[in-house]
Amino acid sequence: MWIKKPKRSDFRVKLSVSIVLLAMLMFSAFRLALFLFHHAAFASLGAGEVVRAFLNGMRFDLAVIALFLGPVILLFNLPVNSVRYVKTCVLVMVFELIAMASFLLADLIYFPYVKRHIAEEILQLSTHWGVILSCMFTKMLFPLLLLFVLLVIAGIFVHKIFKYRYIFDPYYAKGELIKLVVCVLFIVLGVRGHLGFGKPLGIADVYRYSSSAAAAALTLNGVFTAYQVSRKGVVDIPSDYPADKAIAYAQQLLISPQETVPDEHYPLMRQPISPRPSQDINFFIVLLKGWHPYYVDSLSGNHFGVTPVFDQIVKDGVNFTNAYAVGMPSASGFAAVLAGVPLLPGLPMLGGGLELTNFFRFPAALAEVGWDSFFVQTSRRDLYHLGTLASYLGAQNIYGKEDRKELLDYIDGATLGYDYDSLLFAAGLARRSQPRNFMGLVYTGSTQAPFGRTLEQFEKYKGDTWDDGFKNALYFADWSIGELLKKAKEEGWFDRTVFVFVADHNSGGPDSDSLYTKFRIPLVLYAPNLLKPRSVHYVVSQLDLLPTMYNLAGLNMPYTALGRDMLDDRNVQQRVALVSEGVNIGLIMQDGAIRHSRKEILSEEKLSDSFDSKKAEEILLSLDKAAYTLLKNNTWYKNEQ
Numbered sequence: 001m002w003i004k005k006p007k008r009s010d011f012r013v014k015l016s017v018s019i020v021l022l023a024m025l026m027f028s029a030f031r032l033a034l035f036l037f038h039h040a041a042f043a044s045l046g047a048g049e050v051v052r053a054f055l056n057g058m059r060f061d062l063a064v065i066a067l068f069l070g071p072v073i074l075l076f077n078l079p080v081n082s083v084r085y086v087k088t089c090v091l092v093m094v095f096e097l098i099a100m101a102s103f104l105l106a107d108l109i110y111f112p113y114v115k116r117h118i119a120e121e122i123l124q125l126s127t128h129w130g131v132i133l134s135c136m137f138t139k140m141l142f143p144l145l146l147l148f149v150l151l152v153i154a155g156i157f158v159h160k161i162f163k164y165r166y167i168f169d170p171y172y173a174k175g176e177l178i179k180l181v182v183c184v185l186f187i188v189l190g191v192r193g194h195l196g197f198g199k200p201l202g203i204a205d206v207y208r209y210s211s212s213a214a215a216a217a218l219t220l221n222g223v224f225t226a227y228q229v230s231r232k233g234v235v236d237i238p239s240d241y242p243a244d245k246a247i248a249y250a251q252q253l254l255i256s257p258q259e260t261v262p263d264e265h266y267p268l269m270r271q272p273i274s275p276r277p278s279q280d281i282n283f284f285i286v287l288l289k290g291w292h293p294y295y296v297d298s299l300s301g302n303h304f305g306v307t308p309v310f311d312q313i314v315k316d317g318v319n320f321t322n323a324y325a326v327g328m329p330s331a332s333g334f335a336a337v338l339a340g341v342p343l344l345p346g347l348p349m350l351g352g353g354l355e356l357t358n359f360f361r362f363p364a365a366l367a368e369v370g371w372d373s374f375f376v377q378t379s380r381r382d383l384y385h386l387g388t389l390a391s392y393l394g395a396q397n398i399y400g401k402e403d404r405k406e407l408l409d410y411i412d413g414a415t416l417g418y419d420y421d422s423l424l425f426a427a428g429l430a431r432r433s434q435p436r437n438f439m440g441l442v443y444t445g446s447t448q449a450p451f452g453r454t455l456e457q458f459e460k461y462k463g464d465t466w467d468d469g470f471k472n473a474l475y476f477a478d479w480s481i482g483e484l485l486k487k488a489k490e491e492g493w494f495d496r497t498v499f500v501f502v503a504d505h506n507s508g509g510p511d512s513d514s515l516y517t518k519f520r521i522p523l524v525l526y527a528p529n530l531l532k533p534r535s536v537h538y539v540v541s542q543l544d545l546l547p548t549m550y551n552l553a554g555l556n557m558p559y560t561a562l563g564r565d566m567l568d569d570r571n572v573q574q575r576v577a578l579v580s581e582g583v584n585i586g587l588i589m590q591d592g593a594i595r596h597s598r599k600e601i602l603s604e605e606k607l608s609d610s611f612d613s614k615k616a617e618e619i620l621l622s623l624d625k626a627a628y629t630l631l632k633n634n635t636w637y638k639n640e641q
Helices: 011-037 047-076 083-114 120-127 129-136 141-161 170-192 203-208 213-219 222-232 243-254 308-316 330-339 362-368 383-392 419-433 466-491 515-519 542-553 613-632
Strands: 269-272 282-288 318-320 372-377 397-399 438-443 497-503 523-526 534-536 577-581 584-588 592-596 601-606
Touching (some): 011 083, 011 170, 011 213, 083 222, 243 613, 282 419, 282 542, 308 497, 330 362, 330 542, 362 372, 497 542, 515 584, 515 592, 523 542, 592 613, 601 613
Parallel strands (some): 282 438
Antiparallel strands (some): 318 523, 577 584, 592 601
């Protein structure tokens, strides 16, 4: 008589399902922590939108879980009779869980600085391990220790407690095959995110389920966004706006009546119609690390008392009260100021391939007419590849932290160096450039967290919060600028120098989802003997700096920049600021702003009844498509060499 064998209970299936559920729970827990700890970023979402974000977020969570854990689960479920093999598979899965938890933790800490998940920054991790390690052993120390303890406990569980013995029985062969097929389906469907024949789930797909940037941020997770960008090198979100129409509109917005387009194949490259005499001036650009107008009393009306030098600069300079950064990464500000180039979604990072496109190299152009140029950063030269990129753009001398000594007896060491040392070092370079004209750029770093203590006199705020640390660092940075100006006056090159003070992006300040708050920066042209002091209230951008300096210097060769001369006050109603926010783009105007996914308007900020969001959308998509197309096709600038 045939007797049916009893159904065999296989712990591999139970453990596989348990690990997947644990991973899903972990991702949801971090999403909840993101929502609770940074609630202001999601204050605009209704209860229904929050629930949808959590539910739809599981799709993106499952995509990375299937990608990283799926193959190991497949191997784990092979009918192999080896205790060591099984323990190894389980240990790898536990390690992957801890690694993903660590990354989610880093993303949770990073999020409030830029109000989005880690994306293109993942491509530059190798260039600033010092900053990463400092953050790990300050803000992340306790969570890292907790994760390490969990890893040790998991290892003990795998090697000491877990028992396993498997004997293959042909009777169960069909069941084994079914399990393996299920594992393969889990991997394929999980990564793809749908049952159709389209592309696998990508970052842009979030807008199938989210109607705003805040909802998209709550839906996504940092592991997914970082993987997508590191895999492609870019966030690929195509725009359907017609390229020819976009370029024609961009020409209308950017090219002045005094300029002409010398080559129709390079439609945004222009030059003056009539030759102009060169000007006997210098440029000293100070790229202020993370400065926010909120902390500058003369720009905010606050009374923090940490920017007395800059407050006087605002009073005696050309102060642009409505100035905006192009993006949040530091490389965005660098590319905008020195090359007039926006770093848009879908394009590689500067240092990650974008530099293969021909740019108008401003320092190199100045060298052609006899100017000297130098680039100094408070950090080491290789941070963000900025030293290499400055050299590519034509800066003749490149210096970093390793090229100078500390000038003061600082309380703490600083990962990115100190502004005073860098600014005084750059002042020496400016002095040695005389009598030649020069263009110098100093990228400061004292206001980059984690903040090093400088001198007792600058410990004005005694708390241990980020806000107190930033204000103390800002106090020292402000004093350092004052010492730079003193040195310039003493050495005789102050009177004919235009000092350009501009932030790379802003940090801290009021927590708000408004584009006006997120991207507003200090921007002042300070040259009391050359430029009449005044406040300018129309919208300007970092992209407008290159055309401004080009005109001030009296250059005549062709140039390309996605901006206009800031000192040209004609048609100010057409002045706009294009901004890039992770996978989104945005446009800031005098009377309103929009945030866009390249498919639809995500949010609208209306400052007056005259604001036309459809008109703003047309301008935004035109500038974005024109820049994207010309940079992608290498028709941005014609290199004659």
